[in-house]
Amino acid sequence: MRKTLHITSGDIAGKSLREAGLTGEVFVWHDILYDGPRQPGWPDEDILNARALFLEEFTGGGLRRDFVLETLRGQYQKVKEAVFCESIVLWFDACLFDQSMLAHILTCLHLKGIRRVDLLCVDGFPGIEPFNGLGQLNLEQLASLYGNRSPVTDAQFRFAAFVDRAFATQDAALFAELADTTEAPLPWVPAAVRRWQQELPSPSTGFGRLEALALAAIRSGCDTPGRIFASVAAADTPPQFWGDTTLWAKINGLADREPPLVRIEGPAQKRLPQWESPLSLEDFTIKALPDFKV
Numbered sequence: 001m002r003k004t005l006h007i008t009s010g011d012i013a014g015k016s017l018r019e020a021g022l023t024g025e026v027f028v029w030h031d032i033l034y035d036g037p038r039q040p041g042w043p044d045e046d047i048l049n050a051r052a053l054f055l056e057e058f059t060g061g062g063l064r065r066d067f068v069l070e071t072l073r074g075q076y077q078k079v080k081e082a083v084f085c086e087s088i089v090l091w092f093d094a095c096l097f098d099q100s101m102l103a104h105i106l107t108c109l110h111l112k113g114i115r116r117v118d119l120l121c122v123d124g125f126p127g128i129e130p131f132n133g134l135g136q137l138n139l140e141q142l143a144s145l146y147g148n149r150s151p152v153t154d155a156q157f158r159f160a161a162f163v164d165r166a167f168a169t170q171d172a173a174l175f176a177e178l179a180d181t182t183e184a185p186l187p188w189v190p191a192a193v194r195r196w197q198q199e200l201p202s203p204s205t206g207f208g209r210l211e212a213l214a215l216a217a218i219r220s221g222c223d224t225p226g227r228i229f230a231s232v233a234a235a236d237t238p239p240q241f242w243g244d245t246t247l248w249a250k251i252n253g254l255a256d257r258e259p260p261l262v263r264i265e266g267p268a269q270k271r272l273p274q275w276e277s278p279l280s281l282e283d284f285t286i287k288a289l290p291d292f293k294v
Contacts, residue, residue: 002084007105008091009098012102013134013142017091020139022146024089027078030071032058033167034100034196034241040165041107048072059245060252062275079108087116089149093133096241099192100167106152106160118149119156121188123239159185166193167239170260195241210242211250218251218262218288225251225272225281248272263287 004024008014039047045144048076052069082088090105092098102121109117124131125141134142163186166174178184178193199208207215209234215230229247233240252271254261264270266284273279 001088004087004089004101005078005082005085006089006091008134009093009101010133010135011135013091016135016137016139016142016239020143022143024085029075029101029105031055031075031101031104032097032246034096037266038168039045040168042111043072043076058249058274060249060271060274062245062273062277070220076108078104079112079114081173082109082114083112085116085169087118089118089120089146090152091120091134092122093239094121094188094192095133095239096195098133098241099161099186099189100196102186103160103163103167103189103228106157107164110157110161113157115152115157117152119152120145120149121186122189130240131242132238153185155185163189192241195237210236210247211254214247214250215254215261215288218286223285223287225284225286228286245274248274259289263289 002025004022006017006022006024006026007029008017008026011028011031014026017026031051032055036058037047037050043051048069052065055063055068056065059079067101077280088109090102092102098121102119106117109115118171122134122145123136128136137145163178165171166178175193175197179197181190184190195209199210201208202212206210213232213235214228216235217228220231222228222231225244225248228243228251232247251262252263252274255270264272264284264286266272266279268277268279268284272281272284272286
């Protein structure tokens with residue numbers, strides 16, 4: 001039997017967990033499981049290929065399809081191997097990004113007959129306002145949470161499968177049911193689902209919430225990626241589920257509309273780089289076009 005396997009969702013949190021002196025291996029899961037093509041539960045090879053293509057396109061080619069596919073295959077192999085672990089500890093935030101991932105991982109573990117799972121879901125920490133995630137905590141703060149973990153119950157495994165099906169199918173009726181759920185076995189899910197519902201195009205404006213916040217920031221005079229990010233982060237409600245890659249995708253989408261709603265000026269074919277790039281974001285400016293309307 002191997003020792004404890006710690007699974008989390010962010011590279012910053014993963015690095016800190018590795019340095020916090022916890023016993024066992026730390027593994028960071030990478031995927032955007034509230035969006036894109038997939039199926040409930042364990043993915044087949046077609047789904048893995050479709051997701052690899054989706055993530056390549058989502059990042060504007062910043063993540064190559066072959067790299068993503070290899071990463072995804074490795075993640076599910078890690079779940080298979082988890083059957084040999086003495087215990088598994090899941091470290092997650094209360095945000096949409098983490099809750100959709102948590103539900104999927106719990107579902108996959110359950111499908112492989114793995115029940116020795118503890119959960120640490122953190123929605124706040126004393127003295128940190130606003131709290132957006134585990135990545136904000138230092139090593140001592142992270143280590144102090146370890147005693148708060150609790151075993152995942154059968155009810156939580158069953159509920160996770162329901163949540164995973166909702167996100168995989170993007171079923172509006174399932175989302176509505178989850179959004180209205182009281183006393184959910186995973187109590188952070190209803191708020192996360194309500195936040196995803198806000199990303200659907202508004203009947204009145206045609207924009208999702210993050211898109212609308214980006215447009216409002218640009219219209220108010222924020223004309224650089226950094227200023228737009230700061231404005232949107234301040235206007236959104238924590239916990240924040242998105243990062244710079246997601247926000248740049250939204251801004252690029254506004255420039256791609258017909259007619260375009262913003263103009264991006266910079267060295268990369270009028271698009272913000274969405275992943276690691278030799279191009280500096282400081283060389284880009286974003287302007288609302290004269291006929292821009294919210």
